[in-house]
Amino acid sequence: MSEFTPAEACSSATALSGSDAREMIEHSQTAHFVIQDEHVVYANPMFATLMGWPVEALIGLHRDRVTPPESLERAREIVARRLAGKPGRPGQMSMVRRDGSRFEARIFATRVGFAGRPSVMMTLYDITELSAALRRARWNAEMLERTEALCRSGSFEISLPDGLVVPSSGLAQLVGLAPHQPPQPIEALDWLPPDERDFVAGIWRSAEPGEPFDFQHRVLTAQGQRLVVLHRGRIEQDGAGQRRGVALLQDITAQRDAEQRMQALASQDEVTGLPNRAALLDKLDATIVAAGWDARIVTLLAIDVPRIVELHNRMGFGAGDTLAMALAARLQQDLGPGETVARLGSQEFALMLELPQDPDQAQALALARAERLRRLIEAPVNIGTAETFARCVIGIASYPGDAQQPTVLLERAQTARLQAGADQPVVQYELRSNERALREMRLEAALRQAIDDNELQLCYQPQVDLSDGRVAGAEALLRWTSPTLGDVGSAELVAVAERSGLIGRLGDWVLHALCRQITAWRGAGVPPVRVAMNLSPVQLQRQHLAGHIQSVLLAHGVAPALLGIELTEGTVMADVGHAAATLRELKALGIEVALDDFGTGFSSLSCLRSLPLDVVKIDHSFVHDVTAAPEDVSVTRAIITMAHGLQLKVLAEGVETDGQLSLLAAHRCDLIQGRRFSEALSPEDFATLLQQGRRLPERFLTRARSVRSLLLVDDEEHVLASLKRLLRRDGYAIVTASSAAEALQRLVEHEVDVIVSDQRMPGMTGVEFLRRAKELYPNTVRMVLSGYTELQSILDAVNEGAIYKFLTKPWDDERLREHIAEAFRQKAMADENRRLARQVEAANADYQALNQRLEGLLSRERGESELLAEVASSTRDALEALPTAVIVVDADGTLAFANAEARRLVPGLAAELGAPARAALPAALHPLLGGTPSGSEAGESPSLVELERDWYLARGRALRHGGRAASHLLLLIPQPAAHAPKGH
Numbered sequence: 001m002s003e004f005t006p007a008e009a010c011s012s013a014t015a016l017s018g019s020d021a022r023e024m025i026e027h028s029q030t031a032h033f034v035i036q037d038e039h040v041v042y043a044n045p046m047f048a049t050l051m052g053w054p055v056e057a058l059i060g061l062h063r064d065r066v067t068p069p070e071s072l073e074r075a076r077e078i079v080a081r082r083l084a085g086k087p088g089r090p091g092q093m094s095m096v097r098r099d100g101s102r103f104e105a106r107i108f109a110t111r112v113g114f115a116g117r118p119s120v121m122m123t124l125y126d127i128t129e130l131s132a133a134l135r136r137a138r139w140n141a142e143m144l145e146r147t148e149a150l151c152r153s154g155s156f157e158i159s160l161p162d163g164l165v166v167p168s169s170g171l172a173q174l175v176g177l178a179p180h181q182p183p184q185p186i187e188a189l190d191w192l193p194p195d196e197r198d199f200v201a202g203i204w205r206s207a208e209p210g211e212p213f214d215f216q217h218r219v220l221t222a223q224g225q226r227l228v229v230l231h232r233g234r235i236e237q238d239g240a241g242q243r244r245g246v247a248l249l250q251d252i253t254a255q256r257d258a259e260q261r262m263q264a265l266a267s268q269d270e271v272t273g274l275p276n277r278a279a280l281l282d283k284l285d286a287t288i289v290a291a292g293w294d295a296r297i298v299t300l301l302a303i304d305v306p307r308i309v310e311l312h313n314r315m316g317f318g319a320g321d322t323l324a325m326a327l328a329a330r331l332q333q334d335l336g337p338g339e340t341v342a343r344l345g346s347q348e349f350a351l352m353l354e355l356p357q358d359p360d361q362a363q364a365l366a367l368a369r370a371e372r373l374r375r376l377i378e379a380p381v382n383i384g385t386a387e388t389f390a391r392c393v394i395g396i397a398s399y400p401g402d403a404q405q406p407t408v409l410l411e412r413a414q415t416a417r418l419q420a421g422a423d424q425p426v427v428q429y430e431l432r433s434n435e436r437a438l439r440e441m442r443l444e445a446a447l448r449q450a451i452d453d454n455e456l457q458l459c460y461q462p463q464v465d466l467s468d469g470r471v472a473g474a475e476a477l478l479r480w481t482s483p484t485l486g487d488v489g490s491a492e493l494v495a496v497a498e499r500s501g502l503i504g505r506l507g508d509w510v511l512h513a514l515c516r517q518i519t520a521w522r523g524a525g526v527p528p529v530r531v532a533m534n535l536s537p538v539q540l541q542r543q544h545l546a547g548h549i550q551s552v553l554l555a556h557g558v559a560p561a562l563l564g565i566e567l568t569e570g571t572v573m574a575d576v577g578h579a580a581a582t583l584r585e586l587k588a589l590g591i592e593v594a595l596d597d598f599g600t601g602f603s604s605l606s607c608l609r610s611l612p613l614d615v616v617k618i619d620h621s622f623v624h625d626v627t628a629a630p631e632d633v634s635v636t637r638a639i640i641t642m643a644h645g646l647q648l649k650v651l652a653e654g655v656e657t658d659g660q661l662s663l664l665a666a667h668r669c670d671l672i673q674g675r676r677f678s679e680a681l682s683p684e685d686f687a688t689l690l691q692q693g694r695r696l697p698e699r700f701l702t703r704a705r706s707v708r709s710l711l712l713v714d715d716e717e718h719v720l721a722s723l724k725r726l727l728r729r730d731g732y733a734i735v736t737a738s739s740a741a742e743a744l745q746r747l748v749e750h751e752v753d754v755i756v757s758d759q760r761m762p763g764m765t766g767v768e769f770l771r772r773a774k775e776l777y778p779n780t781v782r783m784v785l786s787g788y789t790e791l792q793s794i795l796d797a798v799n800e801g802a803i804y805k806f807l808t809k810p811w812d813d814e815r816l817r818e819h820i821a822e823a824f825r826q827k828a829m830a831d832e833n834r835r836l837a838r839q840v841e842a843a844n845a846d847y848q849a850l851n852q853r854l855e856g857l858l859s860r861e862r863g864e865s866e867l868l869a870e871v872a873s874s875t876r877d878a879l880e881a882l883p884t885a886v887i888v889v890d891a892d893g894t895l896a897f898a899n900a901e902a903r904r905l906v907p908g909l910a911a912e913l914g915a916p917a918r919a920a921l922p923a924a925l926h927p928l929l930g931g932t933p934s935g936s937e938a939g940e941s942p943s944l945v946e947l948e949r950d951w952y953l954a955r956g957r958a959l960r961h962g963g964r965a966a967s968h969l970l971l972l973i974p975q976p977a978a979h980a981p982k983g984h
Helices: 008-016 021-028 045-051 069-083 127-151 169-175 194-206 253-267 278-293 307-315 315-333 359-377 406-417 435-453 490-500 505-522 545-556 569-573 578-588 605-610 630-645 657-665 683-692 717-730 740-749 766-776 789-798 814-882 900-905 923-928
Strands: 031-036 038-043 091-096 102-114 116-128 153-160 164-167 212-218 228-237 244-253 297-304 338-345 346-353 382-383 386-387 393-399 424-430 456-465 471-482 487-488 530-534 562-569 593-598 616-617 649-653 671-673 710-715 733-737 754-757 781-786 806-807 887-891 895-898 943-947 948-960 969-972
Touching: 008 307, 031 102, 038 045, 045 116, 069 091, 069 102, 069 116, 069 212, 102 127, 102 887, 127 169, 127 505, 153 169, 153 194, 164 382, 164 505, 169 212, 169 244, 169 806, 194 212, 194 228, 212 471, 212 733, 228 253, 253 278, 278 346, 278 406, 297 359, 297 406, 307 315, 315 346, 315 359, 315 382, 315 630, 315 754, 338 630, 338 717, 346 359, 346 406, 346 789, 359 393, 359 887, 382 948, 386 530, 393 406, 393 717, 406 948, 435 490, 456 683, 471 490, 471 671, 471 683, 487 490, 487 505, 490 505, 505 530, 505 562, 530 593, 545 578, 562 569, 569 578, 569 593, 578 593, 578 895, 593 649, 616 630, 630 657, 657 740, 710 717, 710 740, 717 814, 733 900, 754 766, 754 814, 781 814, 814 923, 900 969, 923 943, 923 948, 923 969
Parallel strands: 393 424, 471 530, 530 562, 562 593, 593 616, 616 649, 649 671, 710 733, 710 754, 754 781, 781 806
Antiparallel strands: 031 038, 031 116, 091 102, 102 116, 153 164, 153 244, 212 228, 228 244, 297 346, 297 393, 338 346, 382 386, 456 471, 456 671, 471 487, 887 895, 887 969, 943 948, 948 969
């Protein structure tokens, strides 16, 4: 066979310009057609197949028939450019088949000569499936990118064994890589910390194909941030043995931080950072095990610092936490070798010591350490600008002498601590004695005797109405000074009474003693006020409690309106249903019901609404002054607003300062109780206080005032002087302050209607001061008068409602006076609206109470009516069944009733009911119907009458109904024939 030379090839190619070339195009699997004068002049079979037309039908077809409308302009432009001799590139275009369906085609247009004229030949092939695949790939890529962004994750592909890493866009975004970064070896990745690279590369190189794996490591972002990621990967191997890996990296930094935070919270005190109870017990357990090997003594000191909780209650959690942190820092700095300090509770710390095995030496060292510790804790601590002194008591217990287990050792140390006091602040646990249990036993025995011997006393702390400043009532507080045990606190007294079952007797003693005292005050002419007593949970569960209290009040002649009942949230929440029913009965008697220590328990709003309460007592921990944080003041105001919304009065207890009293008055609290007005008093002193009519100062009252008060705040004295001269003529009570701090103090001392403040002042700007004033005294009208304008802060304050108006310096006198007058008009209008709202609330409350009383009366009357109807029906049935004839005649002489026996004796009598009795009854019975002229009631003496040939003993009786005329009852008793009159 001869070889095919290049020359022959060229000759053959030249020959293709003839019929061979046309035949090749005819059999080509690529579609070709020629456009000439905008019509198809040639189409190969492949084009005809794609378009769904026969070849002969395509010839002469206008090119627009195969082009979608939106592509017509582009197709004409391409044809024109090719005919003009301009080259082109392949492109993508939709084509329209004969049936109207479309497909995506890859098209190339070129100029050719056809039949001696210039034409354009189109070469195309169907790429519909390829386009769909590309769209799916793009969609998958976009979804991967979005998913990685949402999940804060990224992925990469790694080729093995060269270890080149190709990151995804999500990974590039996560670690801050430049886009389209070339592949990097895994050992040299910029976003892996240097100390992590070998670790990550080693895991990938040792991974088995098909086996997924995961681990955690750090990555370093372009911004220098270190993230913790969860790295999941898998290696795949194809049939040729080539390996490639895919990995997903998810940012778990926040999750890891949260886990570490949870672990820290599980083992550390959140405030001080010291180990907590669980951590101490773990450490104590390990130390005891180790001490068992070398015969050491492990001593535990339980330290109680009540001052922390006192500051929590009096100044808020911030002050208490500050003291706790200061003491924790001291304890940590003073730690020696083998010592561990922990915080067990809000006011309790513990210190663990490892001491020599000699018991006497260990005891001496423990006592010395406890004394040193006490002096350290009781050194003064600065809380803000004030010094506070923390007192502490310490209990000591040791391993192995006092306990063998960590929990028991801690319990023994705490037991010893409970026995400590001011006279003996450090106490060691003694295994053979339990002073606490013995004291409870002695208290129980002494209490039984004290109740019988009247050793208990009641003191009375006044409760003051903020509307007029008068004493509106008092709380009775139990006191006991035992001849053998000394002063016993009420909390300890009640706890012992409840555990010993004496609470019922103790409650009865208090109730009788209180009623006797109210009676004594009444006899002495003391103005009557309501006095409240506390009920314990055990007392509230007593059956028929309301009836018992009512009987005691009746026995002493005390009106229920002079008695109040106070219960804590915990007492009520133990059994809300029973509590609500009992309190309803008490309230129905006219006894006032108050919920004590509100805010310290867990009562919900729905439970509060279901309880028949009159007063909510705010716990003293919610009573704040101007130094408190705004959010704390907001809580107090919210409680007052909520209670008023439920038609309840609000009493704040534990009020000790003018600042607290001023804030409560500003927030429209109804009543207060506390040392600011009076300590708990003896009966004699309380009677004297009532007789003297002692009251709160006028400035603390919540009633409407006629004086319009204006506070001017400016750090320039001449400005204050000018404003006072200008505004004095308008009759305002003007108060001035030269700083924000001084202005806050003035707000405590005076009830202010309108505040005009400068903006630029040392320490606190005017906007900041007015924001503070809004939180503390929301009913004031607040304005800024300043020559300095910091626009954004002014706008923010106006939008927040902290500022009513912004006025500029220098001012126009008349316009300034008008602005201030308008502010006072706004204040007066707002005060009047609040007053009317309170009147509406009070009227609604009275209306609801009246409705409840009317519903109760109606229910009782309905029950009585039903009972009377039932009795009448029963009586009628009994009369109907009597064998004796019974006839009743009304006072007007009409026949009202005749039983079955009477109807038998006098046929047709049933039809005569309502008719005149004389017409319906036989003449023999007429003398028994009354109306005789003798004036006496006829028929009072029995007589014999004959009816239907039988004799009856007839008796008549007048029935009187109050002052009304009498009706008549007739009885006809059958008589034997022997009793008939002679001759019959």
